[in-house]
Amino acid sequence: MTDVDMAVVGLGIHPFGRHEGVTGLEMAAIAARRALDDAGIRWADVDFAAGGSDSAGNADTSVSVLGLTGVPFINVKNGCATGGSALTTAHAMLAAGSAEIALVVGFDKHPPGAFNPLPEEWGLGSWYGETGLMLTTQFFAMKIQRYMAEHGISASTLAKVAAKAFANGSRNPNAWRRKPLSEDEILASKMVNPPLTQFMFCSPGEGAVALVLARGSRIKELVRAPVYLRSVAFRTRRFGSFEVFSPSIPLEAAPSPTAEAAAAAFEQAGIGPEDVDVAQLQDTESGAEVMHLAETGLCQHGEQQSLIQGGATGIDGRLPVNTDGGCLACGEPIGASGLRQVHEVVLQLRGGAGERQIPGAPRVGFTQVYGAPGVSACTVLSV
Amino acid sequence: MLGQRDFVPVAEGLIAGTVAEPVLLGSACARCGTVTFPHQGSCPRCMSEDVQERRLARRGTLWTWTVQCFPPKSPPYAVPAVEEFAPFGVGYVELPGEVRVEARLTESDPERLRIGMPMELTLIPAPGASGAMTYAFRPLEEEA
Numbered sequence: 001m002t003d004v005d006m007a008v009v010g011l012g013i014h015p016f017g018r019h020e021g022v023t024g025l026e027m028a029a030i031a032a033r034r035a036l037d038d039a040g041i042r043w044a045d046v047d048f049a050a051g052g053s054d055s056a057g058n059a060d061t062s063v064s065v066l067g068l069t070g071v072p073f074i075n076v077k078n079g080c081a082t083g084g085s086a087l088t089t090a091h092a093m094l095a096a097g098s099a100e101i102a103l104v105v106g107f108d109k110h111p112p113g114a115f116n117p118l119p120e121e122w123g124l125g126s127w128y129g130e131t132g133l134m135l136t137t138q139f140f141a142m143k144i145q146r147y148m149a150e151h152g153i154s155a156s157t158l159a160k161v162a163a164k165a166f167a168n169g170s171r172n173p174n175a176w177r178r179k180p181l182s183e184d185e186i187l188a189s190k191m192v193n194p195p196l197t198q199f200m201f202c203s204p205g206e207g208a209v210a211l212v213l214a215r216g217s218r219i220k221e222l223v224r225a226p227v228y229l230r231s232v233a234f235r236t237r238r239f240g241s242f243e244v245f246s247p248s249i250p251l252e253a254a255p256s257p258t259a260e261a262a263a264a265a266f267e268q269a270g271i272g273p274e275d276v277d278v279a280q281l282q283d284t285e286s287g288a289e290v291m292h293l294a295e296t297g298l299c300q301h302g303e304q305q306s307l308i309q310g311g312a313t314g315i316d317g318r319l320p321v322n323t324d325g326g327c328l329a330c331g332e333p334i335g336a337s338g339l340r341q342v343h344e345v346v347l348q349l350r351g352g353a354g355e356r357q358i359p360g361a362p363r364v365g366f367t368q369v370y371g372a373p374g375v376s377a378c379t380v381l382s383v
Numbered sequence: 384m385l386g387q388r389d390f391v392p393v394a395e396g397l398i399a400g401t402v403a404e405p406v407l408l409g410s411a412c413a414r415c416g417t418v419t420f421p422h423q424g425s426c427p428r429c430m431s432e433d434v435q436e437r438r439l440a441r442r443g444t445l446w447t448w449t450v451q452c453f454p455p456k457s458p459p460y461a462v463p464a465v466e467e468f469a470p471f472g473v474g475y476v477e478l479p480g481e482v483r484v485e486a487r488l489t490e491s492d493p494e495r496l497r498i499g500m501p502m503e504l505t506l507i508p509a510p511g512a513s514g515a516m517t518y519a520f521r522p523l524e525e526e527a
Contacts, residue, residue, distance in 0.1 A: 116456035125421070127394035129459020131509055131517045132451055133485060141449035149447075149498050240427045248409070248420035249483045250428070251473065296524050362417045379427040 006094050007219045007226035008346045008381065010039025010212030015105070016330040016340070017176035019206050021073040024056025024109035024333075027208035029065040032105050035210035039222055041069045041101065046212070048099035050086040052076035053335035056109040059086075080282070080371025082106055083209070083338025084234060088377060091232040094215040101218060106340075107208035108333030115204060122245050122373060136284070136372060137201065139244035141193035144287025146242075148195065151302035152283035153290055155195055159186040160308050161286035162328055168315060169329025171356040176205055176331040205237045205331025209339035211346075227346045227365075230269035230380040233259040237374025244372045255295075257376040258368055260281075262296035265366075269380035273297040277362035279319065282370040283326040289313075292338045293321065296368050296378065320358045323348060338369035342379060349383050393509040393517040397421055399438065405506050405516060407484065411437040418482040440478040441504040442523065448474035448488060448496045461511030476502045476520045489521040496522075 014027040014037030028051065036043055042068045052075050060073035078085040084105035090102040112181030114137055119129040128134055147153060163183050169175035181199055189198040219226050237243050240254030266272055279298060283289035290308070294301040298319060307313060313321040324330060324344040327337055345365030347353045365381045386401040400406040411418050412426035413433040420439060425432045454460070454468035462468060472488030474496070489505060490496055502520040507516040 052527060114453070114456060116459060118459050125394050125397075126459065127509075127517065128396065129455075130461035131487060132455050132460055132462075132471065133450065133487070134445065134459050135455055138449055138451060142473070142475065144448060146447035146498065189413060191450075191452050193452060195449075217512075247485050249485075250417065250419075251477070251482060252428075275394040 004095065004097070004216045005219060006091065006213055006215050006229045007223070008211050008229055008342065009214045009219060009222045009226065010035040010041070011343050011346055012036070012038060012210040013174050013340070013343055014208040016205055016207030016333065016336070017172045024053050024107045024206065024208070024366050025061055027109070027206065028053070028059060028105050028107035028210070029062045029208040029347065031107065032062060032066055034084040035103065035212045039212040040211065041222065046070050046071055046101050046103045048090060048093045048102040049073040049104070050076055050089040050102070051105035052078070052082045052086055053106070053108045054082060056107055056335065059105055059107070062093035062105070062194060069183065076369070079375060080334050081234070081369055081375040081377050082335040084369045084377025087088055087211070087339065087342065087379065088232050088234045090213055091229065094213060100215055102213045103210060104213065104339060105208065105210040106335040106338060108335040109206040110204035110333065112204070117372070124245060124247065128247060133247070136244050137193045137196070139173060139208050140285045141286055143242060145195055147287065147291055153305050155187060156183060157198055157290065157305055157308045158195060158286040159183040161283070161289050162186045164314055165283065165322060165326050165328035167255065168356055170327025171354070172324045172329070175325040175329045177325070177329045196285050196287060202284055202332045205333050206338045207331065207333040207340070209336045209343050211339055212341060225350070225383065227280060227349045227381055227383055230271060230382055231265045232377065232379050233261045233264035233268060234377040235264070235375070241374055243374035257374050258292055258295040258370050258378070261376040261378040262368060265378035265380050266297065271364055271380050271382060273366070275364045276319065277360070277364050278323060278358055279366040279368070280324070280326070280344050281321055281330050281368050283322055284332065286328070288370070289321065290325065292368055292370065296366065298366070301319045313358055315358055323353065323356050323358060334371070338367070338377060341367035341369060342381070345381050349381060390506060390516045391514060393515045398506070398516070398518050402506055402516070404441070405518060406441060407439040407504060409437045409439045409482065410434045420482055439481055439484065441475040443478040443502055445496065445498055445500045445502050446475040446477040446483050447498060448472060450491050450493060451463055457484050461509065461513070472496060474520065487517065487519040488518050
């Protein structure tokens with residue numbers, strides 16, 4: 001907790017998708033320069049930086065391109081929560097008064113196809129991978145399968161989540177998948193892990209996002225109408241939470257790391273889920289968006305069925321979710337996704353989201369990133 | 384008593400018993416009773432290091448499931464050749480009063496899998512050329 005305001009004062013993005021011949025680190029430097037330009041500052045003005053990728057190199061290497069200013073730069077590697085972790089670090093440095101202006105950057109570049117993590121790096125025996133259990137897609141399928149049975153979510157709702165993502169992506173020049181797909185096309189696409197079909201899954205991809213943060217009096221020097229970062233909360237799993245890469249799970253249930261991170265983020269911000277005008281949620285696949293809607297407190301468990309069927313989460317709906325197309329349309333460069341969410345919310349709150357701008361004058365935004373083996377980071381932003 | 388092991392397991396410390404009657408080796412916390420699979424040296428719930436090996440129940444009910452429809456990448460998967468791949472079921476089986484165990488399923492037809500169905504532990508050949516066996520659950524025929 002801190003009494004000092006913090007704000008996102010600069011946004012930079014390198015388009016998501018496939019970029020042959022461009023390294024992840026080059027994308028990171030491009031995003032960083034754009035964020036600095038957007039904030040109207042120079043790299044030498046930054047007095048703290050944090051960033052990372054899962055598999056595209058060390059973020060701090062980019063100083064050789066951006067400039068050797070001696071800035072303290074912490075490399076972060078924390079799975080899908082890499083961006084959220086970098087943001088947590090920068091937020092803490094600003095809150096502590098150890099820095100005035102910080103840059104966070106997340107980027108990645110993955111080969112096509114499902115991720116192939118190695119069991120040994122996750123504390124598991126090699127047998128777990130050898131026998132075909134080391135797949136994130138299986139976990140997501142099994143989690144939503146159970147959830148659908150418990151809370152009355154239909155396959156049509158899963159397809160509608162993906163259809164919305166591609167519709168939103170078609171309005172986002174930085175998205176990868178920009179062709180709208182119908183609910184029927186999504187349901188009829190190749191079965192990957194029942195109940196999830198090919199077009200209900202995001203694909204590993206490439207991209208980079210950078211944000212400039214400022215604290216206190218520096219904010220108004222840089223922007224007239226700031227978007228404030230009201231809170232950042234980060235949690236790992238508790239005993240009893242159903243998480244990926246678990247050879248067994250206990251009978252006793254616990255709230256997910258997302259539920260705890262979201263509750264903490266709302267509490268720190270003094271803003272409730274009912275106040276949220278736009279949200280970006282981890283949508284590794286359609287089911288994740290459905291479940292995260294309730295885990296974050298944005299709706300009740302089971303309420304998603306009527307909300308999504310009724311179009312409430314569309315750009316023109318009551319609670320627009322993943323307005324930039326999310327992971328489904330943007331792809332998943334692991335290190336970049338968490339910051340992409342914040343980038344999109346800030347853009348929406350600025351009123352600068354172009355063709356995909358949500359109507360009215362949104363005041364409060366929320367982001368949630370989730371990753372293996374049970375980490376979640378949430379933010380609350382407001383004008 | 385369980386018979387002498389008559390198969391090569393995919394990993395030591397994972398499966399005991401016989402092909403006809405295999406059993407999974409988990410652990411139980413002596414302090415809080417929490418059961419885990421596979422065996423681990425400390426309790427994930429209360430952090431006690433006083434844990435004992437536990438032979439888990441062989442029967443349970445299907446808690447959730449999916450089917451692996453595409454060949455997993457190798458590594459870590461043991462089967463390198465795509466043409467050898469056939470879809471396989473995966474699920475969590477709830478062993479009453481113990482724990483939910485993730486396992487391959489002998490059934491891969493979505494039409495024949497449903498949450499709550501009774502399941503029993505069995506062995507299947509592990510993927511790859513090792514000749515080892517791994518554990519799986521098979522649907523138990525409903526009593527007529």
